[in-house]
Amino acid sequence: xxxxxxxxxxxxxxxxxxxxxxxxxxxxxxxxxxxxxxxxxxxxxxxxxxxxxxxxxxxxxxxxxxxxxxxxxxxxxxxxxxxxxxxxxxxxxxxxxxxxxxxxxxxxxxxxxxxxxxxxxxxxxxxxxxxxxxxxxxxxxxxxxxxxxxxxxxxxxxxxxxxxxxxxxxxxxxxxxxxxxxxxxxxxxxxxxxxxxxxxxxxxxxxxxxxxxxxxxxxxxxxxx
Amino acid sequence: xxxxxxxxxxxxxxxxxxxxxxxxxxxxxxxxxxxxxxxxxxxxxxxxxxxxxxxxxxxxxxxxxxxxxxxxxxxxxxxxxxxxxxxxxxxxxxxxxxxxxxxxxxxxxxxxxxxxxxxxxxxxxxxxxxxxxxxxxxxxxxxxxxxxxxxxxxxxxxxxxxxxxxxxxxxxxxxxxxxxxxxxxxxxxxxxxxxxxxxxxxxxxxxxxxxxxxxxxxxxxxxxx
Numbered sequence: 001x002x003x004x005x006x007x008x009x010x011x012x013x014x015x016x017x018x019x020x021x022x023x024x025x026x027x028x029x030x031x032x033x034x035x036x037x038x039x040x041x042x043x044x045x046x047x048x049x050x051x052x053x054x055x056x057x058x059x060x061x062x063x064x065x066x067x068x069x070x071x072x073x074x075x076x077x078x079x080x081x082x083x084x085x086x087x088x089x090x091x092x093x094x095x096x097x098x099x100x101x102x103x104x105x106x107x108x109x110x111x112x113x114x115x116x117x118x119x120x121x122x123x124x125x126x127x128x129x130x131x132x133x134x135x136x137x138x139x140x141x142x143x144x145x146x147x148x149x150x151x152x153x154x155x156x157x158x159x160x161x162x163x164x165x166x167x168x169x170x171x172x173x174x175x176x177x178x179x180x181x182x183x184x185x186x187x188x189x190x191x192x193x194x195x196x197x198x199x200x201x202x203x204x205x206x207x208x209x210x211x212x213x214x215x216x217x218x219x220x221x222x223x224x225x
Numbered sequence: 226x227x228x229x230x231x232x233x234x235x236x237x238x239x240x241x242x243x244x245x246x247x248x249x250x251x252x253x254x255x256x257x258x259x260x261x262x263x264x265x266x267x268x269x270x271x272x273x274x275x276x277x278x279x280x281x282x283x284x285x286x287x288x289x290x291x292x293x294x295x296x297x298x299x300x301x302x303x304x305x306x307x308x309x310x311x312x313x314x315x316x317x318x319x320x321x322x323x324x325x326x327x328x329x330x331x332x333x334x335x336x337x338x339x340x341x342x343x344x345x346x347x348x349x350x351x352x353x354x355x356x357x358x359x360x361x362x363x364x365x366x367x368x369x370x371x372x373x374x375x376x377x378x379x380x381x382x383x384x385x386x387x388x389x390x391x392x393x394x395x396x397x398x399x400x401x402x403x404x405x406x407x408x409x410x411x412x413x414x415x416x417x418x419x420x421x422x423x424x425x426x427x428x429x430x431x432x433x434x435x436x437x438x439x440x441x442x443x444x445x446x447x448x449x450x
Contacts, residue, residue, distance in 0.1 A: 062284055065335035088373050094334035095327060098371050102320060102327035109319035110290035135371035142367045146323050146360035148313050 001026045003113035004159070005104045006054065010044035011186045012179075012204055013162060014119035016170050018052050019177040020161045021117040027054035030107060032100055034093075035064025035071045037190055044185035051180045059103060068093050070188060077188045079197040083126040089199065091188060097130035098139065101158065105143050108156050114149075115157040124167040124203050136160050167207030175213065182216040193221045226251045228338035229384070230329045231279065235269035236411045237404075237429055238387060241395050242344035243277050244402040245386045250340065252279035255332060257325055259318075260289025260296045262415055269410035276405045284328060293318050295413060302413045304422040308351040314424065316413060322355035323364065326383065330368050333381050339374075340382040349392040349428050361385050392432030400438065407441040418446045 004025035006018045009032075021027050029052075031045040042058060049056035064071040069078065069090045082089035097120065104116040120131040129135060140158040144150035162170050174181060186204040187194035194201050194217065208215040229250035231243045234257075246252050254277075256270040267283060274281035289296040294303065294315045307314035322345065329341040345356040354360060365383040369375035387395050399406060411429040412419035419426050419442065433440040 059287055061286070063331060065332065067335055088376075092373055093331075095331035095368070095372050098368065099324075099327040099331050102324040106288060106318075106320035106324050107290065110292055129373055129376045130371040132370070135367065138363065138367040138370045142360065142363040143320070143323065145357070145363045146355040147320050148317055148354055151313075151354045 002115075003028065003111060004115040004117055005030060005108040005111075005113050006117040007032075007100050007104055007119070008045045008049060008056075009119070010041035010048065010184060011119070011200075012174065012181060012184045012207070013121060013170060015048050015179050015181070015184045016174040016177065017117050017119035017162055018048065018054065019174065019179050021159070022052060022054060025115065027052070027117075028107070028111060028113065029054050029056045030104055031056065031058045032061050032103075033058055034061045034096070037070060037073075037077070038185065038188055040185045040187075040190050044183055047183040048180070051183060061099065061103070063093065063096065063099060065094060077198050080199065081202065082199045086127055088127050088129065091126065091199065092128055095130065097128075097135070101139060105147065105156050109147055109149055113156070114154065115159045117159045117161070119162055120160055121162045121165055121170065123165060124206060126199055126203075133160070133163055136163070166210070167203055168210035171207040171211040171213065175211070180216070182220040184217060194218075227340075228253065228336060229340040229342055230255060230333045230336075230338050231342040232257075232325050232329055232344070233270045233274060233281075234344070235266035235273065235409060236344070236425075237399065237406060237409045237432070238346060238395060239344035240273050240404050240406070240409045241399040241402065242342050242387055243273065243279065244399065244404050246342040246384070247277060247279060252277070253332070253336060253338065254279050254281045255329055256281065256283045257286050257328070258283055259286045259321070262295060262298075262302070263410065263413055265410045265412075265415050269408055272408040273405070276408060286324065286328070288318065288321065288324060290319060302423050305424065306427065307424045311352055313352050313354065316351065316424065317353055320355065322353075322360070326364060330372065330381050334372055334374055338381070339379065340384045342384045342386070344387055345385055346387045346390055346395065348390060349431060351424055351428075358385070358388055361388070391435070392428055393435035396432040396436040396438065400436070405441070407445040409442060419443075
């Protein structure tokens, strides 16, 4: 079976992406512990990888720069629609996907994988520049030029299977594929239950409402109360 | 003064690049501890940064994949011209410069730097695909598409000032700029003195011979004996 690296964040999008990837590839999930406040993501990613029965490893990357709300303790995570009017919100971590993908590509080349999957999408998203098709296309070209496998033809593909799906469609696809959403964590904040008010929680809720289903994570938390 | 990030490996090429960069920029050097056998590189980079009076930090990256001679203990570093006939040698670490540059770009964006300097060159080199102009150009384009600063115009430049210099020219430029070559370390192997037989040592020796000077590191070692 062909091999692929899957960047697993613990969130809903990368979970669906992983379940898409594993239909065709032997998947090796990488989870980044990069200094994010939401440590719960890492635990969620581990549980998801176990449920999906894919290889899994945690990579520690010192990306905890000041100046963004996800890694800087002095900046609060904003509530609500932080990316209104096309703004790039304070939750943008500089070049985060460039670093994650680079690492994924290096690992892919080392293990002989031919693709790196990432769960980015540019429909219901936060205007992060590193979540747009134009970025992934140009990055794939850089990888083709800058790797041994790329210069020999073929090379490593950057796979973004949900890039043009809405949150509703991502949830629907996840339901179809049996993604255990109760193990995913989308909230930018850490804690026992999602805050429900950060942009990531709002986008997730929108997805479930529009797909006409209840979020299994919310249902699970209610049942445990 | 404008800010730049400089990727400092401890070797001769990045040292010259750092001294070129600091004529125009406030430099922030990043040194990667990525699992390389030649730990001496890291100490050399630290000494160089001190001599150059630039900011400096060591970044630990877990890139120690199997399958290449620089990080895999089961693979010996070859002697001699390992890249003869256009071959990519076993010292190629998968996508290493992609990972290093990505990290540099993330840090650059976090501190408001407008350039990342890297001491790659494609003249007397080891056929590493991630040392060629075509790679750096396409990577810069990916960075333009995938960063906040890039989408707002300007963005972060990838600077390769020695890309088309021969080793001879790099040595000459270093001498002109007062680079303390005795603090640099090019050998792929670790130890007290350079092995003198790996490809990196051979390329360095060629540079000094053609430039008509003695390598200050060799002279220093002789005097200390």
